[in-house]
Amino acid sequence: MSGSLGVEAVSKRFAPAGQLGVQALENVSFSVAPGEFISIVGASGSGKSTILRIIDGLIGASGGTVLVDGNPVTRPGTDRAVVFQADTLLPWRTILDNVGYGLRIQGKSRAEARRLARPYIDLVGLRGFELLYPHQLSGGMRQRANVARALAVNPQILLLDEPFAALDAQTREIMQTELLEIWNRDRKTVVLITHQIDEAVFLSDRVIVFSARPGRVRDIVPIELPRPREFAVKRTQEFGVYVERIWSMIEDEVRRAMTSTAET
Amino acid sequence: MNWLARDSRPAATVRLIIALAIIVAVWEAMTRTVITNRLILVPPDDVFAALVTDFSNGSLAKNSAVTLWELVVSFPVAVVAGVAIGVVLAGNRIVASTAEPLLTALNAVPIVALAPLFIAWLGLGFASKFAVIILVSLFSVIISTEVGLRSAPAEFIEAARSFNASSWQIFTTVTLPFAIPFIVGGVRVAFARALVGVIVAEFFGSLAGYGNAILAAGQQFNTANLLAYVVVLGALGLVGSILLRTLETRLAPWREVART
Numbered sequence: 387m388s389g390s391l392g393v394e395a396v397s398k399r400f401a402p403a404g405q406l407g408v409q410a411l412e413n414v415s416f417s418v419a420p421g422e423f424i425s426i427v428g429a430s431g432s433g434k435s436t437i438l439r440i441i442d443g444l445i446g447a448s449g450g451t452v453l454v455d456g457n458p459v460t461r462p463g464t465d466r467a468v469v470f471q472a473d474t475l476l477p478w479r480t481i482l483d484n485v486g487y488g489l490r491i492q493g494k495s496r497a498e499a500r501r502l503a504r505p506y507i508d509l510v511g512l513r514g515f516e517l518l519y520p521h522q523l524s525g526g527m528r529q530r531a532n533v534a535r536a537l538a539v540n541p542q543i544l545l546l547d548e549p550f551a552a553l554d555a556q557t558r559e560i561m562q563t564e565l566l567e568i569w570n571r572d573r574k575t576v577v578l579i580t581h582q583i584d585e586a587v588f589l590s591d592r593v594i595v596f597s598a599r600p601g602r603v604r605d606i607v608p609i610e611l612p613r614p615r616e617f618a619v620k621r622t623q624e625f626g627v628y629v630e631r632i633w634s635m636i637e638d639e640v641r642r643a644m645t646s647t648a649e650t
Numbered sequence: 651m652n653w654l655a656r657d658s659r660p661a662a663t664v665r666l667i668i669a670l671a672i673i674v675a676v677w678e679a680m681t682r683t684v685i686t687n688r689l690i691l692v693p694p695d696d697v698f699a700a701l702v703t704d705f706s707n708g709s710l711a712k713n714s715a716v717t718l719w720e721l722v723v724s725f726p727v728a729v730v731a732g733v734a735i736g737v738v739l740a741g742n743r744i745v746a747s748t749a750e751p752l753l754t755a756l757n758a759v760p761i762v763a764l765a766p767l768f769i770a771w772l773g774l775g776f777a778s779k780f781a782v783i784i785l786v787s788l789f790s791v792i793i794s795t796e797v798g799l800r801s802a803p804a805e806f807i808e809a810a811r812s813f814n815a816s817s818w819q820i821f822t823t824v825t826l827p828f829a830i831p832f833i834v835g836g837v838r839v840a841f842a843r844a845l846v847g848v849i850v851a852e853f854f855g856s857l858a859g860y861g862n863a864i865l866a867a868g869q870q871f872n873t874a875n876l877l878a879y880v881v882v883l884g885a886l887g888l889v890g891s892i893l894l895r896t897l898e899t900r901l902a903p904w905r906e907v908a909r910t
Contacts, residue, residue, distance in 0.1 A: 442812055444808060444811055462812050464814065466812075467812065467813070468809070468812040470805060470809055470812075473805075474805045474806055474808070474809035476806060476823070476827070478827045487810075487823070488813040490823070491813045491823070492814075
C-alpha cells in the first residue's frame with residue numbers, strides 16, 4: 387500500500403528581497419504511514435498551513451525534503467489533493483463540474499469527469515444537488531463538495547487545511563464523523579491541519595503539536611482511542627486527558643500570540 | 651407594483667414602456683406650454699412624421715446602412731483587440747506598468763477631438779470611422795479585462811494549482827471565467843462610447859450616416875428630422891445595451907441565479 391509521507395528537516399524562511407524575513411518553519415521532521423490519519427495543531431504562527439503547502443508542493447521549502455512514497459516532492463501531483471479552509475469552489479461551475487474539476491485538469495473529457503465525479507457526490511451526500519451552483523448551497527454542503535473534489539482525483543494522500551473552521555459548531559461535529567466514515571472506507575493517508583484540539587484528538591491516530599515562531603515539532607502524541615470512533619468518545623475521560631495534555635503544550639503560545647496581536 | 655419590481659423579462663418590458671411613455675408625455679407637454687418655438691423643439695408626432703418620411707424615401711435605410719456597417723465591423727474588432735491587450739497586460743507586470751500611464755493618458759484625451767485629423771488622413775469614408783471607433787472603445791475593454799483577470803481570488807488560483815493546473819489551464823478555468831462579467835461591463839461602456847464616436851466622426855466629415863443626417867438637418871433648421879435621428883440613436887443604444895445584458899446572463903449564468 388502506498389501513500390507514505392516523509393517530512394525530513396524541512397525549514398522555510400519567508401524573506402522579501404533584501405530583508406531578514408520570517409522563519410516560518412525550522413527543522414521539521416515527521417513521517418506518516420500509509421493509511422494513517424494525523425493532525426497538526428499549534429498556535430497561530432506555528433507554520434501549520436505552510437507545512438501543508440510544502441507537502442502539497444504549492445510552495446518550496448528553504449531546506450529539507452518532503453518524500454511521498456520515497457520520491458521528493460517538487461510540485462503538486464495527482465498523488466496528493468488539498469481541501470482548503472476557504473470556499474474555493476468555482477462559482478461558475480455546478481457542484482458536479484466542481485467535483486470533476488481536478489479530473490478535467492488531468493485531461494479527462496467533460497463527460498468522463500462527470501461520470502467519475504458522481505460516486506463522490508453520492509459519497510459526501512450531495513446527490514440531488516449536482517446541478518446547483520455553490521452559492522445555492524449551505525457552507526457545510528459546500529465544504530462537502532470541496533472534500534468530494536479532492537477525493538475525486540483519487541489521491542494517495544489527502545491534505546486538509548482547517549477544512550471545518552468556517553462552519554458552525556454543530557455542522558463541524560457532523561462533518562468530523564462523516565470524514566471519519568469516508569476515511570474508514572478506503573483508508574487514505576490524511577494530514578489534517580486544525581486549531582481545534584478536540585477535533586484533532588477525535589479524528590487522528592497521532593497528533594503532531596507544533597510550537598510557534600519558528601514552527602517546530604514540539605511533540606507527537608499517539609491517540610490510542612479505539613476505532614471506529616463514535617461521537618460518544620468525546621465525553622470519555624481518556625479523551626479529555628488527551629485534549630488537556632495537548633492544550634497545556636500550546637497554551638502559553640496561544641496566550642502569547644493573543645497578547646502580541648493585541649499590542650500591534 | 652410588486653410585480654413591476656420583479657426581475658423578469660415581462661416586468662422589464664413594462665417598466666421600459668412606462669418610462670418611454672412618461673418621456674413622450676413630458677416632451678409633448680413641453681412643446682404645448684413652455685417651448686412653442688418650433689425651431690427649438692417640435693412635438694413627438696412631428697418627429698414621428700419625419701421618421702416616416704425618411705423611411706419611405708429611403709434616406710433612413712441609406713444612413714442606417716452606413717453607420718451600422720461602421721459599427722458592426724469596427725466595434726467587434728475593438729472588443730477583440732481590447733481583450734487581447736488586456737490579457738497581455740494582466741499577464742505581464744513590466745508591460746502593464748509601462749503601458750498604464752500611456753493608457754490613462756489615452757483615456758483622458760477626448761479621442762473624438764482627433765476625428766478631424768483622422769478624416770484628413772483616412773478620408774470621408776469607412777476608414778476614418780473605423781479608426782475613431784477603435785480608439786474610443788478600446789480603453790474601457792482593455793482596463794475591464796485587465797482588472798477582471800487580476801481580481802480572480804488567490805484562493806481559486808491556489809486550488810487550481812493544487813490540482814497541478816498549468817498556467818494555461820488556470821487562465822481558461824479560473825481567471826478568464828472570473829473576468830467575463832468585468833469584460834462584458836467594459837464592453838457595455840465601450841459601446842456607448844463607440845456610438846458617440848461614430849456620430850461625431852460623421853459630423854466632421856462623411857458622405858452618409860446618422861451623424862451626416864443630423865448635421866444636415868441642423869444646418870437646415872429641420873428640428874423634426876434632427877430629433878428623428880436622435881430617437882433612432884437612442885433606440886440603437888437601448889438595443890445594444892439589452893443585447894449585451896443578455897450576453898452577460900448567457901456567459902455568466904451563475905450570477906443570474908444569484909439574483910433570484
